[in-house]
Amino acid sequence: MDPSLTPSAQTWKEKAREFSERFVRPVAAKYDRLQEYPWEVKSKLAEHGFMGVWIPKEYGGQGGGVLDLCVVVEEIARGCGGMGVMYAVNALGSFPIILGGTEAQKRKYLPEIAAGRKLIAFGLSERGAGSDAGGLSTRAVVDGGTITVDGDKKWTTNGGAADVYTVFAVSDPESRSRRISGVIVEKGDPGFEIGRAEDKMGIRCVPVVELHFRGCKVSTDRLLGGERGYGFKHAMMTLDCARPGVAAQAVGLAQGALEYALVYTQNRQQFGQPISSFQMVQQMLADMATRVEAARQLVYAAARALDAGPSAGGNPTKLAAQAKLFATDVAMEVTTNAVQLLGGYGYMRDYPVEKYMRDAKITQIYEGTNQVQRLVVARALLKEAMGLDGLKAYMPLPDHPNTALDRDRAAGRA
Numbered sequence: 466m467d468p469s470l471t472p473s474a475q476t477w478k479e480k481a482r483e484f485s486e487r488f489v490r491p492v493a494a495k496y497d498r499l500q501e502y503p504w505e506v507k508s509k510l511a512e513h514g515f516m517g518v519w520i521p522k523e524y525g526g527q528g529g530g531v532l533d534l535c536v537v538v539e540e541i542a543r544g545c546g547g548m549g550v551m552y553a554v555n556a557l558g559s560f561p562i563i564l565g566g567t568e569a570q571k572r573k574y575l576p577e578i579a580a581g582r583k584l585i586a587f588g589l590s591e592r593g594a595g596s597d598a599g600g601l602s603t604r605a606v607v608d609g610g611t612i613t614v615d616g617d618k619k620w621t622t623n624g625g626a627a628d629v630y631t632v633f634a635v636s637d638p639e640s641r642s643r644r645i646s647g648v649i650v651e652k653g654d655p656g657f658e659i660g661r662a663e664d665k666m667g668i669r670c671v672p673v674v675e676l677h678f679r680g681c682k683v684s685t686d687r688l689l690g691g692e693r694g695y696g697f698k699h700a701m702m703t704l705d706c707a708r709p710g711v712a713a714q715a716v717g718l719a720q721g722a723l724e725y726a727l728v729y730t731q732n733r734q735q736f737g738q739p740i741s742s743f744q745m746v747q748q749m750l751a752d753m754a755t756r757v758e759a760a761r762q763l764v765y766a767a768a769r770a771l772d773a774g775p776s777a778g779g780n781p782t783k784l785a786a787q788a789k790l791f792a793t794d795v796a797m798e799v800t801t802n803a804v805q806l807l808g809g810y811g812y813m814r815d816y817p818v819e820k821y822m823r824d825a826k827i828t829q830i831y832e833g834t835n836q837v838q839r840l841v842v843a844r845a846l847l848k849e850a851m852g853l854d855g856l857k858a859y860m861p862l863p864d865h866p867n868t869a870l871d872r873d874r875a876a877g878r879a
């Protein structure tokens with residue numbers, strides 16, 4: 466029992482752990498090798514009610530929050546990082562509808578996703594617009610009752626497997642703050658095609674593809690939220706809710722690799738004793754476990770802040786970015802150290818830890834590189850620092866000659 470979890474999150478975590486041991490871990494290596502979508506696992510996820518964890522009850526979901534979603538992602542990723550994202554990316558794709566969709570859009574799409582009958586993906590990034598998410602060039606021309614989408618998307622996780630896509634495109638090129646709109650596109654819409662699938666280092670069981678729109682026409686009831694110009698905001702709000710999920714994926718990966726390292730080091734004999742008896746190995750294990758736990762608690766704190774909302778007084782955007790950057794850096798370090806502890810065996814594909822390391826790398830990149838997360842954190846910090854103005858009285862600043870220190874000096878007290 467983790468006291469930082471709500472009773473509901475605790476229940477989901479236990480359920481997901483059991484699921485992961487039974488259905489995910491045994492097939493993780495197979496799907497990594499085949500680079501195929503694990504349809505059998507997805508069906509089991511749906512059967513066990515996991516596909517609707519984050520979807521409100523009135524739309525057929527389980528009514529859970531970001532914390533519930535995170536603990537499920539963590540446990541799936543503990544068995545397989547690729548399957549962690551194969552699951553979590555449906556939350557990324559559906560958050561724009563949950564946060565910004567019209568009532569009719571929610572009623573049409575969310576129950577299908579919650580039941581696992583339909584999969585969904587998120588189409589934001591482009592060849593020329595990765596970190597600069599506002600620099601999109603895909604166009605969505607709204608004319609009468611029709612939206613025509615033209616352009617290409619890059620790195621769409623779940624693309625091809627998904628039936629529904631929340632796509633972001635420029636609808637109002639002249640507008641400064643309301644250039645972008647969200648459009649819901651379905652597989653089979655005329656002019657919409659799934660492009661090249663990438664050959665990836667890790668998360669190999671889930672497709673990452675290009676999307677092509679060539680005069681793709683859909684009716685205006687597919688305009689996200691029914692109004693133009695809110696796409697960037699909806700995309701950013703979505704990323705706030707989804708980034709703790711990437712962080713949870715990283716915690717699960719790191720925990721999974723750590724557990725293999727713990728078992729291996731107690732069984733590997735060198736110099737006549739298990740290598741876990743050596744202090745240098747113990748130090749590595751202790752540091753790995755400490756960093757995983759610190760990351761986990763930060764992820765839970767970010768998820769709780771998102772569930773509580775900004776009115777609760779925290780800054781969920783900042784915490785989500787902090788959790789994402791910290792947990793994913795920890796995952797990279799811990800999985801690399803797990804390979805190190807397994808030595809020559811760790812480097813071989815017969816052993817599970819090199820896959821954790823390959824799967825971990827992308828978590829530092831997607832849903833905003835960790836450089837972007839640091840930018841988000843720094844912007845929030847500098848804004849919050851306005852409230853620290855009173856501290857100026859206690860330090861000599863160039864524009865503040867009358868500080869308390871100066872006064873104390875003048876009075877011979879310092």
Ligand code: CAA
Nearest residue numbers: 589596597598599621622642698701702782831832833837
């Ligand atoms: N919530 C609500 N609104 C927000 C917001 C947030 N978190 N962040 C910004 N906004 C709003 C701002 O208030 C501002 O609104 P106004 O114009 O009304 O003032 C507007 O959006 C523009 O904000 P910024 O000036 O901060 O925007 P920017 O251009 O400087 O970009 C950025 C900021 C943080 C760098 C952003 O571009 C970003 O997050 N980039 C990374 C994108 C990303 O994560 N891409 C990954 C996509 S998904 C993926 O990886 C593939 C996959 O399938 C898994």
